[in-house]
Amino acid sequence: xxxxxxxxxxxxxxxxxSYLGGLLVTDTSGIPLDFRYTxxxxxxxxxxxxxxxxxxxxxxxxxxxxxxLKELKTPPDLFILSATELAGGWSGDAKCPVLAVQKSxxxxxxxxxxxxxxxxxxxxxxxxxxxxxxxxxxxxxVDAAAQEQAMAKLLEAGYHxxxxxxxxxxTVALQSLVVKGS
Amino acid sequence: MFGRVRGAxxxxxxxxxxxxxxxxxxxxxxxxxxxxxxxGDLLAVNPKPGLDLLAVMGRGARLFHExxxxxxxxxxxxxLQAEAGWAxxxxxxxxxxxxxxxxxxxARITVPPLPRQARTLGRVEPPTCPGTRRIxxxxxxxxxxxxxxxxxxxxxxxxxxxxxxxxxxIRAEDIQRLPKGLWMRYSLQLVRGTGENVRNLExxxxxxxxxxxxxxxxxxxxxxxxxxxxxxxxxxxxxxxFILARRKDDGALLSCFVEGS
Numbered sequence: 001x002x003x004x005x006x007x008x009x010x011x012x013x014x015x016x017x018s019y020l021g022g023l024l025v026t027d028t029s030g031i032p033l034d035f036r037y038t039x040x041x042x043x044x045x046x047x048x049x050x051x052x053x054x055x056x057x058x059x060x061x062x063x064x065x066x067x068x069l070k071e072l073k074t075p076p077d078l079f080i081l082s083a084t085e086l087a088g089g090w091s092g093d094a095k096c097p098v099l100a101v102q103k104s105x106x107x108x109x110x111x112x113x114x115x116x117x118x119x120x121x122x123x124x125x126x127x128x129x130x131x132x133x134x135x136x137x138x139x140x141x142v143d144a145a146a147q148e149q150a151m152a153k154l155l156e157a158g159y160h161x162x163x164x165x166x167x168x169x170x171t172v173a174l175q176s177l178v179v180k181g182s
Numbered sequence: 183m184f185g186r187v188r189g190a191x192x193x194x195x196x197x198x199x200x201x202x203x204x205x206x207x208x209x210x211x212x213x214x215x216x217x218x219x220x221x222g223d224l225l226a227v228n229p230k231p232g233l234d235l236l237a238v239m240g241r242g243a244r245l246f247h248e249x250x251x252x253x254x255x256x257x258x259x260x261x262l263q264a265e266a267g268w269a270x271x272x273x274x275x276x277x278x279x280x281x282x283x284x285x286x287x288x289a290r291i292t293v294p295p296l297p298r299q300a301r302t303l304g305r306v307e308p309p310t311c312p313g314t315r316r317i318x319x320x321x322x323x324x325x326x327x328x329x330x331x332x333x334x335x336x337x338x339x340x341x342x343x344x345x346x347x348x349x350x351x352i353r354a355e356d357i358q359r360l361p362k363g364l365w366m367r368y369s370l371q372l373v374r375g376t377g378e379n380v381r382n383l384e385x386x387x388x389x390x391x392x393x394x395x396x397x398x399x400x401x402x403x404x405x406x407x408x409x410x411x412x413x414x415x416x417x418x419x420x421x422x423x424f425i426l427a428r429r430k431d432d433g434a435l436l437s438c439f440v441e442g443s
Contacts (some may be wrong), residue, residue, distance in 0.1 A: 017324060020309065022341070024345060027421075029352055029390055029391070029421065030350055030351065031350060031352075031391075031392065031412065031417075031421075032342060032345050032346055032350070032377060032417065033410075034337045034340075034342060035340070035341045035342045035344070036189045036339065036340060036341065037251075037338065037339055037341045038336045038337070038338055038339070039336050039337060039339065041333065041334065041336055043333060046329065046331065047333060050331045053330070058333070059333065063333055063336060064336065067335075067336055067337070067338050068338050070338070071338040071401055101184065118415040158358075159354070160352075160353060160355070160390065160413070161351075161353055162351060164352060165351055169184055169345065169348055169350075170345075173341065173348060176344065177344060
């Protein structure tokens with residue numbers, strides 16, 4: 001059992017007019033090793049006007065994500081975020097491969113551990129026998145070699161845990177923190 | 183047929199009417215009948231102006247007493263009178279000549295043509311160009327204000343305890359992938375740890391969980407996993423293989439940590 005691999009799950013949510021984010025670091029069993037979250041940021045009306053559509057990406061990538069990554073003592077092996085955030089054009093500067101994982105409806109691949117490259121940054125990974133493969137999407141900054149290394153780590157972690165579940169946990173934790181704060 | 187007769191009679195009547203409409207009527211003054219008579223003073227009233235009281239004086243007696251002799255009226259004599267008007271009738275009559283009716287004389291009626299284009303009513307006249315006015319007073323220059331649009335820096339907070347309280351799913355290891363000797367050793371440790379007969383035990387799964395700090399554990403048979411809640415001490419605790427089993431006779435759950443390989 002590989003205990004050395006650390007997975008960082010990042011999620012930023014908008015609650016009302018405020019933004020806040022959380023970063024959960026787990027081991028390959030999904031057990032939390034660290035969890036950091038930001039205080040809710042409420043942009044003023046003038047800031048919303050001046051930033052326009054770039055407000056949300058700027059808040060998530062430049063403010064929240066950088067703040068949370070700065071707090072980590074050791075960099076994670078994989079930086080995982082939601083598929084929506086990645087599809088929106090992630091331009092963060094994480095030191096590790098940035099990717100998104102998503103359950104798919106594709107037919108199972110031949111055996112566990114098999115991968116199928118559906119696109120330059122889109123790979124299907126078979127983690128369990130008879131189950132639908134996991135869709136892995138990499139950020140544009142991750143080259144092919146880094147993708148292969150990341151796939152090996154994902155395969156090892158996916159043997160022990162559900163790779164998509166921790167993001168839901170971060171979302172629930174952030175919502176509970178907002179409710180507790182208000 | 184009757185219409186033509188009626189029209190002819192109407193024409194004849196109109197002809198006669200016009201023929202006699204312009205006749206000059208000569209008035210023949212008849213000679214008056216002269217009656218020879220004499221007038222005698224019979225009654226007379228002598229008016230007296232002034233304020234004299236009206237008084238009627240009967241003079242009857244006086245008439246009879248002071249009557250004058252009058253002649254007896256001569257007897258009427260018949261006298262033939264001639265009417266001369268009729269003699270002039272033929273010479274004074276005017277003959278009116280009627281203008282015969284002429285066929286084909288009719289007034290021509292000209293039908294005015296329809297307008298080729300409907301006239302537009304209610305047309306709005308374009309507004310006139312407003313006149314420009316010059317304001318002599320210059321605008322007062324306003325002061326410049328600076329507003330920093332930068333978003334405030336945020337601080338990260340540690341929230342490990344908050345997320346440890348959430349249920350953490352732990353997937354069961356695939357026992358078939360374990361070495362057979364290792365699984366035999368795990369089974370032996372399970373029997374020793376629970377004190378049950380191995381035939382009375384049904385293994386639900388082998389999980390890798392922290393040795394310490396597990397505050398709650400629930401089994402999810404549908405997905406072959408357990409849900410655990412952890413305490414802060416579980417973060418640094420070593421992960422150990424953990425077997426969850428069910429006793430066949432009463433369905434009770436049994437569990438024990440086994441030594442790792």
